[in-house]
Amino acid sequence: MPPKHIYYSKFPSLCHNASNVIVKSKNGEYVTQNCTTCGNADPLDISGVPTFYCPVCNKSVERVKRTKSLYDCRHCKIKWELATIVPDWKELFP
Ligand SMILES: [Zn+2]
Ligand SMILES: [Zn+2]
Secondary structure (H helix, E strand, C coil): CCCCCCCECCCCCCCCCCCEEEEECCCCCCEEEEECCCCCEEECCHHHCCCEECCCCCCEEEECCCCCCEEEECCCCEEEEHHHCCCEHHHHCC
């Protein structure tokens, strides 16, 4: 298991104007952006995603074209599903 990293959306939450932390969603398949004040989950908007870094080599990774959450590290030649490198929803909002 790669280490988990905390990433925040570029946009604040609509409900509290607070940071939106990116987590693996409740159902475990997708990522959501959750308000750090109340935990409210919203779909992660592609335009709001920050730069993600490879959990192995720490270089920035690029989203694979036409995919929603698959990222490609050209350095390691590994593809990462975003949900595997961010914390689980229940780790941050127990
Ligand atoms: Zn909120
Ligand atoms: Zn890498």
